[in-house]
Amino acid sequence: MTTKTLDRTRPPTTGHRRPPGFISRxxxxxxxxxxxxxxxxxxxxxxxxxxxxxxxxxxxxxxxxxxxxxxxxxxxxxxxxxxxxxxxxxxxxxxxxxxxxxxxxxxxxxxxxxxxxxxxxxxxxxxxxxxxxNHDPLRDRFGLPSLAVNSGYEALILGRTEDGITLGHAFTDAGHLAGQGQNGSGKTNLCYGLLSQVAAAPDVLVTGSDITGLLLGRPWDGTVHRPHQVVGTGDVPAHAVLLEDLVSEMDRRLATIPPRRDKIEATPTTPLMLVVLEEFPGLLRAADALPKPKRGEGVPVGDRIRSAVLRLLSEGRKAAFRVLMLAQRFEATAVGGGYARDQFALRISFRVPADSLAMLHGDDARPLGREHANAAAGIAYLSGLGRDCERIRVPYLGEYGEYVDRIQAHGRRAAS
Ligand SMILES: Nc1ncnc2c1ncn2[C@@H]1O[C@H](COP(=O)(O)OP(=O)(O)OP(=O)(O)O)[C@@H](O)[C@H]1O
Ligand SMILES: [Mg+2]
CATH class of the missing domain: 3.30.980.40 (Threonyl-tRNA Synthetase; Chain A, domain 2)
Structure with a gap:
């Protein structure tokens, strides 16, 4: 006896009157x-x-x-x-x-x-x-739309986390911000993004020192911020004068805190002073290379800068001052001492060796260092403000000309 198993994976071969479309169905x-x-x-x-x-x-x-x-x-x-x-x-x-x-x-x-x-x-x-x-979620760069916030209380786009969440940051709610990273790792681009977003806010004044003259200075010409910025290395003592003036303003504010208040609220009349210190160790090096004044004839420029910045860092928060310091490496001696370094509430590290990562984020971050030492530009570790050390990608603003255009377009100008 032969048995025939029915092969259900093949269409029946018998029967001439299959309905139309039967094979495809x-x-x-x-x-x-x-x-x-x-x-x-x-x-x-x-x-x-x-x-x-x-x-x-x-x-x-x-x-x-x-x-x-x-x-x-x-x-x-x-x-x-x-x-x-x-x-x-x-x-x-x-x-x-x-x-x-x-x-x-x-x-x-x-x-x-x-x-x-x-x-x-x-x-x-x-x-x-x-x-x-399937791949590093931070692999692809992402652009920053031409946005400008209306107040320092509004959150700026800081970066994107590995799980795709966009991190915001309002300068008013946080303490000082430190950014470190090797050459070409993306520190200045981070500031291009932050400053272009905050340039229009009536209750923020972007002030500070920039020896490179690219982040501050010329792009800000014509805005209310420009007179409060010192750039270049042609006149290093001018950086010390600016920072000392900022300390005087801070002291004035601290002395006039309204009763039953413990801090100054940023308003258009007492704006949040965002003190940008681009390549701060470079400024200190340039200042320390100046001839020292004779004993009793004044304080060396480097020491004046260090003590002004230390005061801004330790007392500025209550007076609506925020310091944004950039350095290739946050070594204590390079940034005005370990005490100064400890004052940064928000810390961002672009590509750095493991020991630099641990220096700014604590020893727990050291194991992350090996991989991060080769990170692409724009990828950073961020810690502080209640967040564990986490990896983020900072938005990319585009070519330098784009930054200049945005500051010119959004930068607050004096009311005419
Ligand atoms: N967020 C980013 N996404 C993609 N590419 C970036 C990003 N940030 C920076 N880059 C690239 O890296 C280059 C260097 O960036 P940037 O000038 O910000 O580095 P830096 O850390 O300030 O370097 P330096 O220490 O030399 O001043 C940029 O020209 C750009 O091509
Ligand atoms: Mg730079």
């Missing part, structure tokens, strides 16, 4: 079924990988049962092939989304799933969506 059904099988296999494989990785990284619970100890891992719901691939996961009691993206677990879990990084977003209840990112 049959092919579509088969493709759909193949796809469902493939998706199911992928889901099984990804779930198994995820659970194994969770066990290896101890993102699991050990439960004692009669037969011994069993391992419970977070439950995986749906798996979507993507790209980017994502899976819904039910966190176990006591787990937080951040446990999966922490510095220790995030990269390992992502590599186990064949990706570069993970993004974890809450869904509902204990369920989260884990997205496996």
């Amino acid at each position: 049959w092919r579509a059904r088969r493709a759909e079924r193949d796809q469902t099988i493939a998706a199911h296999r992928l889901a099984q494989a990804v779930t198994a990988e995820f659970r194994e990785a969770c066990t290896a990284l101890r993102l699991c619970q050990y439960v004692s049962v009669a037969a011994g100890v069993t391992v419970r891992t977070p439950r995986v719901g749906a798996v979507h092939g993507g790209p980017p691939m994502s899976l819904s996961v039910e966190l176990m009691a006591g787990q937080e989304p951040a446990d999966f993206t922490s510095r220790e677990n995030g990269p390992r879990l992502a590599h186990s799933l064949g990706g570069h990084g993970l993004r974890v977003e809450p869904l509902a209840g204990r369920w989260v969506r884990v997205t496996v990112l």
Whole structure:
């Protein structure tokens, strides 16, 4: 006896009166079924990988049962092939989304799933969506639209985090800002972005010292900010004079804080003084290279600059002063001492060696240093203001001419 098995993967060969379009409908059904099988296999494989990785990284619970100890891992719901691939996961009691993206677990879990990084977003209840990112989410540069805030209280765009969140920063709510990075790592571009956004605010005055004369100075010609800026190395004592004048203004403000207030609020009449110190160690070097005055005939220019900046850093916050200091490396001696360095509430490090990273962000940041030592321009670590050290990409404004155009377009001018 012969038996004939029905091959359901082939269209029936008999019968001349097939309905029109039968073959194509049959092919579509088969493709759909193949796809469902493939998706199911992928889901099984990804779930198994995820659970194994969770066990290896101890993102699991050990439960004692009669037969011994069993391992419970977070439950995986749906798996979507993507790209980017994502899976819904039910966190176990006591787990937080951040446990999966922490510095220790995030990269390992992502590599186990064949990706570069993970993004974890809450869904509902204990369920989260884990997205496996195929490449460094900060790889691509992003532009900064020509925006200008109407007040120093409004948040400026500072950068974008690895999980795609845009970070804002209002100069009024924070303390001083420090930016470090090697040559060409993106420090000045960060300031191009911040200053062009704040240039129009009536309650902010952009003042400071810039020995390069590119960030401050000429681009600001014709604006109310320009008379409060000193640039170049032609007259180094002028930088000390400016900074001492700022200290006098700070003292005047501190002496006139209204009763029942402990700080000056920035307004158009007492604007927030944003003191930009571009390449500050370079300014100190230029000042220290000047001939020293004879004993009893005045204070060396370098010391005058150091003590003015130290006072602005330690007392300026209450008087609506914010210092934005840039340096290639925040070594204590290069920036006016360890005490001065400790006053920065918000710290940003572009490409730097590991010891420089630890110098500004603390020893916990040292393990991040190896990879960051080769970071592309515009990628930085940011810490402070309640945020752990996290990697961000700073927006790119464009060519230098674009910065000049934006300052000319938005820079506040005297009312005529
Ligand atoms: N956020 C960014 N995204 C992409 N590219 C950037 C970014 N920032 C800077 N770059 C690139 O890096 C170059 C150098 O940037 P920038 O002048 O800001 O560096 P720097 O750290 O100030 O260097 P230096 O110490 O020499 O002053 C820019 O011309 C630009 O091509
Ligand atoms: Mg620069």
